[in-house]
Amino acid sequence: MNNPDPTIDVITDVAAVASDPVPTRVRTAVLAAIRQRTAALQPPSADAGPPEAAPFATQVAELDALLSGLTPAQWSLPVPAVQDSWDVSAVLAHVFSVDALLAAELDLPLSPEAGSGTDIAARTESAQRAFAGRPAKDVHAAWRGQAIALLNHVSARPEHLERRVNFAGLRLPVGAVLLDRAGETWIHSEDVRSVLARPSVPLRPDHREVLADGGAQLLPTRWPEMPIPAAGPVWLRLQGTHVSDWLIEPAGPARRPQPDDPPAAATVTVDTLEFCYLLGGRRTPDTVEHEASGDALLARATLAAAAGMARL
Amino acid sequence: MGPYSESGRDRSPVDDRDAVRTPDRTGDRLVGRRLRLGDEVALAEVYDRFSAVVFGIAARVTGDRAAAEDVTQGVFVQVWEQADRFDADRGSLRAWITTIAHRRAVDWVRREVAHRRLPPGPDPVDQPSAEDEVVRRQVTERVQAAVEKLPVPQRTMVLLTYYQGCTLIEAAAALGIPEGTAKSRMRSALLRLNTSLVAEGLVSR
Numbered sequence: 001m002n003n004p005d006p007t008i009d010v011i012t013d014v015a016a017v018a019s020d021p022v023p024t025r026v027r028t029a030v031l032a033a034i035r036q037r038t039a040a041l042q043p044p045s046a047d048a049g050p051p052e053a054a055p056f057a058t059q060v061a062e063l064d065a066l067l068s069g070l071t072p073a074q075w076s077l078p079v080p081a082v083q084d085s086w087d088v089s090a091v092l093a094h095v096f097s098v099d100a101l102l103a104a105e106l107d108l109p110l111s112p113e114a115g116s117g118t119d120i121a122a123r124t125e126s127a128q129r130a131f132a133g134r135p136a137k138d139v140h141a142a143w144r145g146q147a148i149a150l151l152n153h154v155s156a157r158p159e160h161l162e163r164r165v166n167f168a169g170l171r172l173p174v175g176a177v178l179l180d181r182a183g184e185t186w187i188h189s190e191d192v193r194s195v196l197a198r199p200s201v202p203l204r205p206d207h208r209e210v211l212a213d214g215g216a217q218l219l220p221t222r223w224p225e226m227p228i229p230a231a232g233p234v235w236l237r238l239q240g241t242h243v244s245d246w247l248i249e250p251a252g253p254a255r256r257p258q259p260d261d262p263p264a265a266a267t268v269t270v271d272t273l274e275f276c277y278l279l280g281g282r283r284t285p286d287t288v289e290h291e292a293s294g295d296a297l298l299a300r301a302t303l304a305a306a307a308g309m310a311r312l
Numbered sequence: 313m314g315p316y317s318e319s320g321r322d323r324s325p326v327d328d329r330d331a332v333r334t335p336d337r338t339g340d341r342l343v344g345r346r347l348r349l350g351d352e353v354a355l356a357e358v359y360d361r362f363s364a365v366v367f368g369i370a371a372r373v374t375g376d377r378a379a380a381e382d383v384t385q386g387v388f389v390q391v392w393e394q395a396d397r398f399d400a401d402r403g404s405l406r407a408w409i410t411t412i413a414h415r416r417a418v419d420w421v422r423r424e425v426a427h428r429r430l431p432p433g434p435d436p437v438d439q440p441s442a443e444d445e446v447v448r449r450q451v452t453e454r455v456q457a458a459v460e461k462l463p464v465p466q467r468t469m470v471l472l473t474y475y476q477g478c479t480l481i482e483a484a485a486a487l488g489i490p491e492g493t494a495k496s497r498m499r500s501a502l503l504r505l506n507t508s509l510v511a512e513g514l515v516s517r
Contacts (some may be wrong), residue, residue, distance in 0.1 A: 006474035007452045010459070010505065012410050015368030017499060018506035022367040026381050027359060034355055037392065041350070106352050149352045156351035246382045 016136065031109035038152070049155035052175035055182035060147045062201065063189045067092070067140055074196060075136035081191045088195070089136045090128050091188050096143040097123040097166075098184060099150065102177050105165035108149050111142045114209030119312060120168060124141040147185075154178065156300070170221055179214040182207065184311070187280030202273055205241050212238045212272040215279040215309060216246040217254045222305035224301065229267070231295055232265030234302045240272035248302065266294035268302050281310025340398075340405040347395035355392050362406065363388070366413040373417035374424075383420055387413045458508040466501035469494060 046054040067088075076087045082094070093113075100114035100123065113130035115123045131139040154161060154174065161175040168180075190200055205212060206260040218237055235257060238244040247257040247264065257264075269291040270278070277283040285303035292299035334419055346354035363384060370383035391398075398408050459470050472483040484494035 005452060007408065007448075007455045008407070010470070010474050011451075011509070012365050012369060012406075014502050014506045015372045016365040017368075017502040019368035019371050020377075022363045022384060023381065026367070026384050027356075027363065028360055029385050031352070031356060033385065033389050034352055034392050037389075038350060038352065089415065107356070109352050109356060130419050148350070152350035153353055156349040156354065158348040192343060 006104070022254065032111075035109060035111065035145045035149065036141075036247065038149050039141040041148055043144070044151050044155065049151055050158040050161060052161050053151055053154045053178050055203070055211060056147075056178045056185065057151050058204065058207060059182045059185035059189065060144075060151065063095075063185055063192075064144055064147075066189055066192060068137070068196075071310040072136065075141065077195045079191050079195050081194060082188065083170060085247055086128075088192055089131060089139050090099070091191060092139050092143050093127040093131050093132055095185060095188055097144060099125040099143070099181055100127075101167055102165065102174070102181065103146055103150055105177075106150070106153055106160065106174070108146070108153060111146065113139075113142055114130055114146070118169075125252065150178075150181075170218070172218075176214055176218075179211055183211050183215070183276065183280055184230075186211075187277075187282060187310075190280075190282065203276055205272075208272045208276050209238070209240045209242065209244060212240070212275045213244055215275065216244075217249070218309060219246075219248050219305055220252065220254055222308055223251075232262070234298060235264035235267040236302065237267065237269040238272045238275055239269055244272070264294065266292065266296070266298040266302065268292050268299045270303075279309050281307060283307065300304045326364045327508060337400040337404060341400040343405060344395060344398045344400055347392065347398070355388065358391060358405070358409070359388050360408050365406070365410060369410060369413045370417045370420075372415065374420050376424075379420050379424075380417075383413065383416045386416050390416070455505075455509070458505050458512070461508060462501055462504060466504065467498055470501050470505075473498070 036251040043064050044057055045061070046057040049057060070088065075089045077090050078084060079086050079088060082091050086094070096113075097115065098120055100110055101118065101120070101256045103114070104110060104116075113127050115126035115130075117123060122223075127139075131142075131208060160172065163174050164171050165174055167177045172180075186203055193200060202208070216238065219236070233247050233249045236248055236254075240244070243256050245260060248254050271289060274283060274289050278285075278288045284307055285300050288303060288307075290303065343354055343358060347358070359455060366387050367384045370380035370387075374380055374383060378400060387409065398405065400405055459467060459475075467480065468487065469483060472478045472486060473480060478486065480494055480498065484491045487494070489497075492511060
């Protein structure tokens with residue numbers, strides 16, 4: 001079949017082949033303008049995207065609602081649960097920086113304040129410096145725009161949830177990183193509510209279960225840092241609406257126990273919400289409510305490993 | 313690869329990813345869906361594919377580099393904001409974006425002329441617009457005339473691809489030449505067409 005009128009194609013190709021390269025500043029400006037529009041949107045609802053992203057979507061909406069009503073004085077309140085010298089806006093700059101690690105892995109456009117590299121502390125510090133002295137709405141918009149962009153991206157490309165990416169020194173599926181982001185967003189929302197003297201908002205029961213399971217699965221990554229040599233597997237029982245059992249072995253992934261498994265060296269039973277606070281660093285092995293039997297040192301080391309997963 | 317080779321989709325023979333005779337717009341449809349869902353990665357990909365074509369159109373129509381940058385930016389922001397208006401059943405993504413580019417560039421020229429109160433120069437229309445059939449025919453004829461003036465090997469490439477609907481690979485096979493030769497012949501043809509279209513005043517430099 002002949003092309004009825006190829007004139008437009010000829011002219012556009014002529015123009016493209018003969019024109020100078022487009023300056024990179026145009027690309028930067030386009031992506032910044034798009035991000036500005038994303039940041040003006042409401043965070044998507046939890047059921048708009050894939051189920052793996054629902055806890056993160058829920059926490060983004062919660063934190064956004066919490067921040068939207070803050071006065072300048074409230075933005076400047078210190079958040080000692082994180083760092084004595086950090087105020088609410090510095091905490092948000094930190095959350096934004098860690099989210100940016102995932103955004104970068106997914107090739108999302110990055111705001112200039114997001115910095116570069118894989119070191120969370122360095123990135124956080126650079127973002128905090130970038131937002132220092134600016135109105136709090138800037139860091140709020142940067143965090144919000146990036147979080148919505150992440151959620152929109154995984155809604156549009158749910159097949160990417162299985163993809164393994166570099167995150168905080170580990171190689172994890174995007175879905176697992178989104179659970180990490182949900183947990184950290186929630187724990188820092190709790191920190192902010194605490195300095196505002198507002199009541200705590202526990203994770204939804206279904207979300208606390210997936211977050212606790214996600215944390216349990218990552219526990220073996222902490223074994224090399226365990227203070228004692230493990231005498232055998234640890235049976236971790238997460239007690240929520242349902243019971244979720246995990247067998248954590250020194251060398252190997254966390255897995256569901258099988259009937260013919262040898263007896264565990266230690267058994268630890270923790271409420272799922274308590275376990276989420278432990279993973280977020282807001283409980284210690286001493287303060288987390290739990291029951292333990294068997295090797296007491298190993299049980300305690302398991303709780304310490306969970307607490308050690310918190311970054312700040 | 314030159315910028316043009318990334319930009320062609322659908323009917324454009326400089327890109328072999330789509331067969332000209334059976335426009336398969338599955339890729340365009342998927343990208344359209346991702347844009348509607350607010351996927352910024354999709355917009356970045358669309359930018360990387362089409363920015364050279366858009367900038368080329370904008371530079372030609374406006375004859376002003378800074379304006380071409382502004383127009384290019386405006387085009388992609390519009391693509392983002394109006395993604396729900398793209399319908400792959402009605403045309404290719406490339407056609408939709410180049411139409412927006414042309415309109416925005418012509419709008420810039422009109423505003424500039426009104427602002428400076430200068431007498432309008434040569435008609436900035438470098439491609440046919442639906443509402444101006446006369447101009448459309450004139451442009452078509454002049455492009456055809458420019459193609460006729462190409463040296464035979466280059467003219468054959470352009471005729472086979474743009475006018476007969478062959479992909480670049482098919483044209484190379486038909487002419488019994490390597491693909492690389494076909495590509496460089498096409499590039500030379502487009503550059504030569506550029507020179508003659510500029511000389512004719514059909515497009516501004």
